[in-house]
Amino acid sequence: MQSWHLFFGATRRPPAILWLVGIAVAVITLIPAIYTIIRALEAVGTTTLPPPKMLIALVINTVILASGTAFLSGIIGISQAFLVERTTLAGRAIWRIVVALPLAIPPYVLGLCVLALFRPRGIIEKWLFTTFALPYGTLPFSGIFGVLGSMVVLALCISPYVYLPVAAVLRQGSNHFNEMAQLSGATWYHRLRHITLPTIAPAAGGGMLLCMLYALADFGVPALLRLPTFSTAIYGQFTGQINRAGAAFLSIPLIFVTLGLIILEERLAGRGSVQINRSWRPYLRHPLQAWQWVAQCGLGMVTLSALVLPIGTLVFWALRPMSLSEQSSSLPWSALLQTGLGNMFFVALIASITTILAIPPALLLRRGGIIGGILARCSQVGYALPGVVVALSVVLVVNRGLSWIAGGVLPLVLAYIIRFLPQAVQSLDVAFNQIAPAIEEAGRSLGRSALSVIQRLVLPLAAPGLQAGWALLFLSMIKELPATLLLRPAGFDTLAVRIWMPASDGHFAAAAPPALLLVAVALAPLTLILHTYHRTPTQHTEEAPWNPS
Structure with a gap:
């Protein structure tokens, strides 16, 4: 009996319907990854493999991009969190919201703006030439291309992934241990090193690993700023040379590196804790x-x-007149709004389906014993x-077994579900884990059945977490x-596609209206996410003179 409870859960044993749906979801998400690995192995020993020099360059570029982006995001996010939550920063309530708003800006949108402004003979260099007669090539505008420009663009957009969890830890943390250390004669440096930094380390490390995962997977910024990475190489193999075996082979290193980072991120996520009890201060x-103006x-x-x-x-692009070539690749506002509404409806529907499919794995993760945990991990x-x-x-x-759905929208729906289901499972797991087992x-x-308890108790209590998870999706x-x-x-068409197609041809003005519409649409779910993050069970941090001794 004990082994049964160990493998399949004990007092909160999930109903059979959860097991069936959880198994189906795990199989659906596993098949594409397994088949990609099989196709990659088939490519070994053939002429379709990329040359070794190309592989080495891709490894170096991808590793530098991911690690550099994580480092810059960590510096930006931790600094912002400390200034907002632990200092007498003027306008703190406004900054608390503003520093998280870059999440609404897709990195490829910032990338195309940087490309248009700072590229050689771009908007800035042309203005310097016409206004100050500064010759072309005087300033190193070509430096925006490559790994440095890509790192900066990505870090500016995704640093809130570090800021949000670190700010939550700092906002909910107790000064109890800090006071005890101060009474023991510890200096401010020792309190920072031995109390504050270890407290925020799991949250900061988890956020930086998320930034690294994002950089590994990103395609738009490296493609715009001419940085060859695994993502751009896979896309080129698939669309340019139509070499699917070679594209599958290039996917293998990316898959295993990302798996290792995910395992590390999960271990870090389980190490952080914030204690809120009677000793909370x-x-x-x-x-x-005097440092107020510096901050x-x-x-x-x-923010700028x-x-x-x-x-x-x-x-600026949206208001200025377009050239004939830009007009040919742009949509009128009526058609653009129709595309935006269709995109919103499509994404809302897929996000709802993904959230529903994520409920069984999220419940099995904590309630299904070892087998349930394995199924949940497979679904991620x-x-x-x-x-x-x-x-x-x-x-x-x-193409191998489901050719009857090729050419339709179902492959895209399946890709969205597989890609974002892990994100939904993690969000719901946090929401379900806050419900006490005693309930x-x-x-x-x-006398209620397990399914009835989930329907009438668990899901209503987890509703705020479900809403935040849906908004994140x-x-x-x-x-x-x-x-x-x-x-x-x-x-x-989607708004992202309507941005990318003209931007990839250099028609930046034609990409501006859908980009503005996409940013406006992204602000609505971001508002719900920020509302969830900023709700804390603690009191407000007090302001008092700081004794650095």
Whole structure:
């Protein structure tokens, strides 16, 4: 009996319907990854493999991009969190929202704005030439291309993945241990090193690993800024040379590296904890005094680069007259609004389906014993597959055994579900894990079945988490680019596609209206996400003189 409970869950044993749906979801998500690996192994020993020099260059570029983006995001996010939550920063309530808004800016949108402004003979260099007669080539505008420019663009857009969890830990943390250390004679440096930094390390490490995963999977920014990475190489093998075996082979290193990062991120996520009990004490905010303007300038520079620059550039493009070539690749506002509404409805529907499919794995993760945990982990394999790899794997499977759905919208739907199901499972797992087991046991003691307890108790109590998880899915799906480019049927457009197609041809003004519309659409789910993050069970941190001794 004990072994049965160990493998299949004990007092909160899930109903049979959850097991059936959980197994089906795990199989659906596993098949594309397994088939991609099989196709990659078939390519070994053939002439379709990329040359070794290309592989070495891809490894170096991808590793530097991912690690550099994570490092820059960590510096930006941790600094912002400390300034907002632990100092007497003026306008703290406003900054708390503003520093998270870059999540609404797709990195490829910021990338195309940077490309248009700072490329050689771009808007800035032409203005310098016409205004100050500064010769072309005087300033190193070519530096925006390659790994450095890609790192900066990605870090500016995804640093909130570090800021949000670190800010939550700092906001909910107790000053109890800090006071005890101060009474023991510890200096501010020792308290920072031995108390504050270990407290935020799991949250910061998890956020930085998420940024690294994002950089590994990103396609738009490296493609715009001419940085060859595994994602751009896979896309090129698939669309340029139509070499699917070679594309599958290039996917293998990306899959295994991402799997290792996911395992590391899960271990870090389980190490952080914030204790809120009778010994909880509010933290004393450090007075900035003369450093107030430095903090405001630092936050303002990041906001200027991540928000004002792209939005201002897009507004400028949208208002100025287009050339004939730009008009040929643009849509009238009526057609653009129709595309945007269709995109919103499509994404909302897929986000709802994905959220429903994520409920059984999320419940099995904590309630299904070892078998349930394995099924839940299998359903999260899509996290190790970047969008371009998911699209490739879906194409390979559809062409081999599901040719009757090829050319339609179902392959794209399947790719979205596989790609973002792990994100939904993680969000729902957090929501379900906050429900005390005693509540479910009380429902079972009243004669209710396990399924009835889930319907009447668990899901209503987890409703806020379900809503936040759905909003996060919507925000991620509405910005998805590579899978949509590879799998969209003829005549099917999304806002991301309407941005990418003219931008890839250099028609930046034609890409501005759909980019502005996409940013506006992304703000709605982001508002719900920020509302969830900023709700805390603690009191507000007090302001008091800071004793650095």
